[in-house]
Amino acid sequence: MPQFLSTTDADFDTRFTALLSSKREDSPDVDHVVADIIADVRARGDAAVLALTAKFDRLDLTPATMRFTEAEIDAECAKVAPADMAALQLAADRIRAYHSRQMPTDALWTDEAGATLGWRWTPVSAAGLYVPGGLASYPSSVLMNAIPAKVAGVGRLAVVVPTPDGVTNPLVLMAARIAGVDEVYRIGGAQAIAALAYGTETIAPVDKITGPGNAFVAAAKRRVFGKVGIDMIAGPSEILVIADRDNDPDWIALDLLSQAEHDESAQSILITDDAAFGNAVAAAVDARLQTLERRAIAAASWQAFGAIIVVQDMAEAVALSDRIAPEHLEICTADADALAQKVTHAGAIFIGGWTPEAIGDYIGGPNHVLPTARSARFSSGLSVMDFVKRTTLSRMSPEALAAIGPSAERLANSESLQAHGLSVRARLDRLNRGGT
Amino acid sequence: MPQFLSTTDADFDTRFTALLSSKREDSPDVDHVVADIIADVRARGDAAVLALTAKFDRLDLTPATMRFTEAEIDAECAKVAPADMAALQLAADRIRAYHSRQMPTDALWTDEAGATLGWRWTPVSAAGLYVPGGLASYPSSVLMNAIPAKVAGVGRLAVVVPTPDGVTNPLVLMAARIAGVDEVYRIGGAQAIAALAYGTETIAPVDKITGPGNAFVAAAKRRVFGKVGIDMIAGPSEILVIADRDNDPDWIALDLLSQAEHDESAQSILITDDAAFGNAVAAAVDARLQTLERRAIAAASWQAFGAIIVVQDMAEAVALSDRIAPEHLEICTADADALAQKVTHAGAIFIGGWTPEAIGDYIGGPNHVLPTARSARFSSGLSVMDFVKRTTLSRMSPEALAAIGPSAERLANSESLQAHGLSVRARLDRLNRGGT
Missing domain, CATH: 3.40.50.1980 (Nitrogenase molybdenum iron protein domain)
Structure with missing residues (x-):
């Protein structure tokens, strides 16, 4: 009850x-194990990833077999029932339609002081998506993570999905294909997160990692945060x-x-x-x-x-x-x-x-990756916004600098940051001498 | 050279x-010290904060004197030179004008299947802003953190700023006043972060903490992340x-x-x-x-x-x-x-x-809180977006459920999540029996 x-x-x-x-x-404290795994992958690259995959997934891979070939993905996709494929396709279409509306817009304007200001959004260049193996290997999660990335314009999207004992989920590969994923690797655990964050001989590093995983994966994501961006820890x-x-x-x-x-x-x-x-x-x-x-x-x-x-x-x-x-x-x-x-x-x-x-x-x-544990008080579900970033833009005309520069100089001096103030003052002096 | x-x-x-x-x-490893401080504040509340302030800031406070009164803020603001006040005001006006354009918009539409979809943005209810004391106590940082929060509609904004040996920076208080900060506390360090995150008898907890700080503050922010939201660690x-x-x-x-x-x-x-x-x-x-x-x-x-x-x-x-x-x-x-x-x-x-x-x-x-250490590859500067969160909205008509529900059921079953499928199926069955 x-x-x-x-x-x-x-x-x-x-x-x-x-x-x-x-x-x-009850999160088991796996941080030490994960730290060692990440250090090993950073030091030995592919060799570490392959050894850890042999150990944890009982699967002997080589650098050449780490990644699914297109032919292998074709073969797995051929196992998917047409009705499942149609359902995945409908889901993908609807997720794409929703997320396409989330693309933020650029802005640029000139204000009354003559300052041209604005911002520009650009996609993350490369993203990695973790997909759990085994029971919690959900094709819907592949769509929910991969489609916002692709809508955002991420150029390269790599999926890692462990295949313990060589067992593959055809629906996961089908979802990856439908979503436009560029690379799929048969690796998992903290070693896969480390490979995505730092790169190996075979796997180029990415800039952002998303997707659910077990305690090892979560701890690894926390550890590589800063080197790359991560989504929430759900x-x-x-x-x-x-x-x-x-x-x-x-x-x-x-x-x-x-x-x-x-x-x-x-x-x-x-x-x-x-x-x-x-x-x-x-x-x-x-x-x-x-x-x-x-x-x-x-x-x-x-x-x-x-x-x-x-x-x-x-x-x-x-x-x-x-x-x-x-x-x-x-x-x-x-x-x-x-x-x-x-x-x-x-x-x-x-x-x-x-x-x-x-x-x-x-x-x-809408996305099914959502804030848990009361974090909806301060955070949002996964979206296109997780795969773009904003660059702010400023351009001063000489007139704009003349108008607002003296206040910047004053504030710089009040913070004892003299070079800040001088960088403005040197330009104001030129203007005061009549130069532009 | x-x-x-x-x-x-x-x-x-x-x-x-x-x-x-x-x-x-070279980040000193202060994590153990910080963990103890946070545990102490969680256990003892005000008493811990006061003891730690006496120890680190050589300042004896009471629960009644932790917070600046309006009269105290008035007195500090009166020390600010008019030209400095004018410069701060111009900066605040310009920062507010820029950030006001960042407010994201809500959306709601009904698609061809009859599904009404959209999202709604809401502000974080309460935010805390850390302001360093001493040499790096920058009024400009107060404006850059507080104004986006207020533009976002944050209802309660609390500033913590240590005043070692009782030394206060009048410009910081002036900036807080101009920016519309609601509460200012004379505390700092990891104890201030813990107080904001978990609350004490005197300080109500917040949902999001931003602002720069030393290694202790950064470690404390990392530790309370999840309990509350934080901005980047710069x-x-x-x-x-x-x-x-x-x-x-x-x-x-x-x-x-x-x-x-x-x-x-x-x-x-x-x-x-x-x-x-x-x-x-x-x-x-x-x-x-x-x-x-x-x-x-x-x-x-x-x-x-x-x-x-x-x-x-x-x-x-x-x-x-x-x-x-x-x-x-x-x-x-x-x-x-x-x-x-x-x-x-x-x-x-x-x-x-x-x-x-x-x-x-x-x-x-534009904001001066910006991504460092190559993180502009995947993250953005501080903005109004850091103080709002998105709730996604879905409403199915019976027709919409009839159109897309069977695919949801199919995908749920492919993931062995039977109750998910049944929750759709029970409704589809009613429709098939002619009910709505």
């Missing part, structure tokens, strides 16, 4: 705060559903379970203004848990971290939601649009009963 | 690569000037020195297509170093990390610049605008001889 809370309980605030701060992830998945009594309890139960089935550390919370509806959803969850394939995982998550919170009204629901700052927020109420407008902190909002969160995981169009 | 390189040298590539990878910063400053012979060597020398005077680890590089001009600039630097107030620092930086690179033509200059990915790039050539267009990786570009980089440090309008 999940926790039941009501905002009218005397101890509500204590219990809600405890729910918010429940530690859901925690276990979360969903908050705000629903009134006019919903099918089974639908809401399935939406809660679709996060719970990800991971024993996932968290699913229902907020409702109707206690009876809350009980009905709890019963529906239990019923579905009888037969769900991943019931062991889903039940463990629901038991440990699930919660049903009864509120007095939906304004209270929104206030609690902002304190949770959920990764996924589903709003299934009569006035769902109006309620969504009032939310301040959430990674993604799914509005109305016909929008199960799973649509967003695959095919809606 | 700085290094002289020419692209025609046989060993150019080796030397240029060495220049790029020169280790300019390294020593850098400038690259691309200049042809038609420049006054003294102007270019001063521009190079205006970075070199920041820090012995700063790096100033000139690229020119004229060796004689390069020599003239080197001579001008030496001449200015005779009298510069911060000549010891500037000379050490120029000696250790300065470089003059002679290229065959300006196309070569742009290619080298993109390998350097400089924080500041000044382009002083006949075709400066056209050359700037060709640059891919730079934090900020200053175009034409009338645009000394120092203008951008104070008063141009």
